[in-house]
Amino acid sequence: MSRRRIMHMITPSDSVSPFDVNMAVDAGYEVIVPHCGVGESSIADFVQDSIFSRPPKSASTTGMFIGGGDVNRASEMLEIAKRAMVPPFEVSVLADPNGAFTTSAALVAVIERCLTETASETLNGCNLKIFGGGPVGLSTAVLAKERGASVRLIRLTERANNVALSEFATRYGVEIDSCRAVEPSERIAEAADAQVIVTTAKAGIQVLGQEALDGASGLLIAADVNAVPPTGIEGVEVMHNADDVVCKWGSFKSIGALGIGRVKYKTQLEMLKSMLSSEDSLVLGLLDAYAEADRHA
Numbered sequence: 391m392s393r394r395r396i397m398h399m400i401t402p403s404d405s406v407s408p409f410d411v412n413m414a415v416d417a418g419y420e421v422i423v424p425h426c427g428v429g430e431s432s433i434a435d436f437v438q439d440s441i442f443s444r445p446p447k448s449a450s451t452t453g454m455f456i457g458g459g460d461v462n463r464a465s466e467m468l469e470i471a472k473r474a475m476v477p478p479f480e481v482s483v484l485a486d487p488n489g490a491f492t493t494s495a496a497l498v499a500v501i502e503r504c505l506t507e508t509a510s511e512t513l514n515g516c517n518l519k520i521f522g523g524g525p526v527g528l529s530t531a532v533l534a535k536e537r538g539a540s541v542r543l544i545r546l547t548e549r550a551n552n553v554a555l556s557e558f559a560t561r562y563g564v565e566i567d568s569c570r571a572v573e574p575s576e577r578i579a580e581a582a583d584a585q586v587i588v589t590t591a592k593a594g595i596q597v598l599g600q601e602a603l604d605g606a607s608g609l610l611i612a613a614d615v616n617a618v619p620p621t622g623i624e625g626v627e628v629m630h631n632a633d634d635v636v637c638k639w640g641s642f643k644s645i646g647a648l649g650i651g652r653v654k655y656k657t658q659l660e661m662l663k664s665m666l667s668s669e670d671s672l673v674l675g676l677l678d679a680y681a682e683a684d685r686h687a
């Protein structure tokens with residue numbers, strides 16, 4: 391008997407992301423079921439409710455996707471889901487809250503590829519400044535730190551605190567340096583000694599202008615994930631993919647949102663496809679996303 395491929399899309403918030411629904415269907419899932427308001431206390435029941443209705447070793451026909459907008463909650467739910475399985479009764483699970491795991495994975499992989507190809511450098515020891523501490527910024531900080539970069543996460547708003555950052559960094563066993571830069575002058579000062587600048591602010595907000603770039607005389611790469619005008623860094627356009635941008639002291643390589651988005655799309659699609667082709671359970675999180683993105687950068 392051939393079974394239809396079901397994707398349970400689980401989120402603690404009140405709606406699932408249409409982007410993620412489309413991706414699951416394009417990967418080959420035939421039935422998509424959204425489950426909203428499901429968090430840490432109920433995900434184990436969800437997993438166990440789904441595994442026993444299908445034969446052992448049928449992870450390829452039942453998938454789960456953990457979304458929402460909180461990287462710590464999604465990571466915790468992924469761990470709970472993994473522990474809830476009763477081998478050989480298992481499902482495959484992918485966590486990608488706000489698209490942050492696949493987006494940050496693509497961002498870090500594209501930057502590392504660009505560093506290698508254009509400057510014969512790697513992220514190891516590189517001075518990398520991330521502006522914006524939302525889900526994408528936090529995930530980028532952890533991945534860049536894992537790759538050996540010297541990372542500082544710069545918070546952009548007065549209301550920002552580092553509770554989520556410390557929990558997330560602890561989860562991955564890293565320490566992330568952080569500071570706040572709300573005023574343009576503070577951001578210019580933070581950018582000055584960066585070799586790589588990454589902006590991960592809310593869509594449609596310009597974080598750094600020409601003055602910041604003109605003052606960053608050691609800058610090799612500037613990358614921005616925001617596709618909504620204006621872009622996060624003046625002169626970094628959405629279509630840029632290691633393009634040269636000239637400033638006062640010379641030039642740097644520019645990577646825009648669609649250059650990153652192309653790799654993010656491929657990363658998410660291939661992770662979903664791998665779940666459909668594996669009889670054994672795959673439990674995929676942030677580090678798995680990086681491994682996949684590295685193949686497509």
Ligand SMILES: NC(=O)c1ccc[n+]([C@@H]2O[C@H](COP(=O)([O-])OP(=O)(O)OC[C@H]3O[C@@H](n4cnc5c(N)ncnc54)[C@H](OP(=O)(O)O)[C@@H]3O)[C@@H](O)[C@H]2O)c1
Nearest residue numbers: 493522523524525526545546547550591592593616647651
């Ligand atoms: N290219 C792609 O494939 C792709 C995929 C997914 C998402 N994205 C983009 O990634 C970016 C980050 O998304 P996200 O989900 O991590 O977070 P987000 O909720 O969009 O916000 C990110 C951060 O922006 C800062 N921010 C918020 N309001 C601000 C304001 N008025 N002025 C200055 N900064 C402000 C805050 O930084 P602090 O907390 O530090 O104050 C916030 O944490 C967005 O632009 C999103 O569109 C791109």
